[in-house]
Amino acid sequence: MKLGKLFSVSLEKPRLFNFKLTSTIYSFNWIYNGKNLYLILDYNPPTVAKVSEKDKELNATIYSLKNIITQSEAAEKIEKVLGFNEKIEEFYNKIKDDPLLKYVPIKLKGARLRSVDLWTGLVIAVCQQNASFKQGWRMLYNLYKKTGKVLQVEDHYVIALPRPKELVKLDARLLAECKLGYRSQTLIEAAKFFLENSLEEKLPRESPISAEKILREIKGVGQYSARLTLVLSMRYYELPPIDRWTARIAQEAYKLPSATVKTVERVLKEKWGRWAALGVFFLTVVLDAVPLSEALMRLKENDLKPSFSTEDLTPLNLWSKMT
DNA sequence: TGCCAGGCGGGGT
DNA sequence: ACCCCGCATGGC
Secondary structure (H helix, E strand, O other): OEOEEEEEEEEEOOOOOOHHHHHHOOOOOOOEOOOOEEEEEEEOOEEEEEEEEEOOEEEEEEEEOOOOOOHHHHHHHHHHHOOOOOOHHHHHHHHOOOOOOOOHHHHOOOOOOOOOOHHHHHHHHHHOOOOOHHHHHHHHHHHHHHHOEEEEEOOEEEEEOOOHHHHOOOOHHHHHHOOOOOHHHHHHHHHHHHHHHOHHHHHHHOOHHHHHHHHOOOOOOOHHHHHHHHHHHHOOOOOOOOOHHHHHHHHHHHOOOOOOHHHHHHHHHHHHHHHHHHHHHHHHHHOOOOOHHHHHHHHHOOOOOOOOOOOOOOOOOHHHHOO
């Protein structure tokens, strides 16, 4: 599906905004290619922003099937996705001496979380369940490649995940090829729930706590997945998604008596305040999302800087390495 | 080979 | 409230 060029807008970068880092973290190559960042602004009609950096500004060119979106709507969506209005100075102040995150304001200075739509956020979260970083991102990669819809923007091909309506109609064999195992049933349940409850329209109006409760009504979606979904899509940071990986690392770093979700949640909220979930997000980046045993060794050696040059797959090189 | 991983729900206490 | 187990799949 080839999209036509509509218009360009320029955006003034906020303070503490690093375009390259923000574009790089957890991107596939159809999202970021080292120069341009491709953001899906809408699915109906399919609309993509090609964003690049130019001095103090970002330049965005908008492509779509129809000429509906306005310049101010496009600019507003891009600024939301890139987290322009977040006061990360406040986050940096909280973590500048933190045993886990102290290098975030130095090595990842100006990196923001790129948000996605609610459904995409949930798909990402489900792929992370009970799997290594590598396996989780492989599953997501398969979903994009085998079931996604290709949107052509000039000579670049952006891939959109199937929407809930499309996912429920997918051939079961095709979904099986994505190697999600038992998680594929969760995705089907989730897609049905989204459709029945018009969730993409209704959930953004809920508080974080209530939104988490609603997402947990989906069979196969527990606290971790619900919260991760809300972090990635709504930028709700006060409820940290705590998995075994985060829990064990926090236990070691803060010398906690246990690594239960309850204990770790209390401490992370204490340490990182209303930025707790953003802290969890950046923890995975500074530790290159390495498996738990390796992460614990790195913590012991105080090796908490992300690697910018490694053969292994990391959140920072996914865009160039994952094929 | 045989574990076990950025979870989860169901069934036990 | 907890604790414990099985669950698809891939990686090592």
